[in-house]
Amino acid sequence: MIDLRRLHVLRAVAHYGTVTAAARALHFTPSAASQQIRQLARDLDVDLLEPQGRGVRLSPAAESLLAHADAIQARWEQAELDLRADRGAPAGLLRVTGFPVAISVLLAPMAARLGARHPRLTVRILETEVPKSFDLLFEGATDLAIVEATPRNPPLGDARFDQRPLLDDPFDLVVPKGHPLAGRERAGLEEAAREPWIAPVPESPCRPHVMSACGAAGFTPDVVHHALDWNVTAHLVAHGLGVALIPRLAQLSPHLPITRVRCTGNPHRKLLTCTRGGGHARPAVEAALRELRELAPTAVA
Known part of the structure; x- marks a missing residue:
């Protein structure tokens, strides 16, 4: 045995x-x-x-x-x-994790909706980065995570985890107001090839997306500044220190003199929901996934 x-x-x-x-x-x-x-x-x-x-x-x-x-x-x-199949509506404790943008735009409104619809369900949110979310799921310390798809994640076929697509989060080219591209509805990244760039720090899961998007446009960006937080990146852009690719889900300070320009070629990152293998069928997790699927289409509009 x-x-x-x-x-x-x-x-x-x-x-x-x-x-x-x-x-x-x-x-x-x-x-x-x-x-x-x-x-x-x-x-x-x-x-x-x-x-x-x-x-x-x-x-x-x-x-x-x-x-x-x-x-x-x-x-x-x-x-x-x-x-527990005969116990009815979602109840008890639901532990969820996500990186900052996912919490702000998806997990926080999800928790509010669940609280209103299922008063016997308690949601606890923990902010953490993608690799730690997989550790917490493996340890049984969380029930549901929103993660960004990266090459470092466990493969989709890994039986320990159930990873499912949630949404594609497009990257916008962010430039200072008054920049030649600021008045455009859409621009190709190659038009910013000679600009100084602000990029995510090397260990950020978004760094490969930014570099790959620029590479697909035919250039290697001249990265002069690095930032971890998207609002820090936006402040650097606002001061005319460079341009940047920033995910549309990132909520930037509204007073900054910057402009988001949509990109041709649609560079984007993929967001996934993740549970332990078999964990997605729990009533509380099912209810949370249902709310996330309703929220996702409007989050990147």
């Missing part, structure tokens, strides 16, 4: 990449986490970890076991749903 607690430790090692990181997330000591995996290996009479340099890696047997472990976790989620 497999001890599911030990199996969860193995899943955590696969998710976080090392025994030490998994132990930290599970509030174990590294030696205790290692002991759990060694005992699981003895129970199954297979090797689950192999030496790799100064560390370890998962063995082929462990990789095979993990495919079953992810399916077991999804079935367990479904079993809990089946047990």
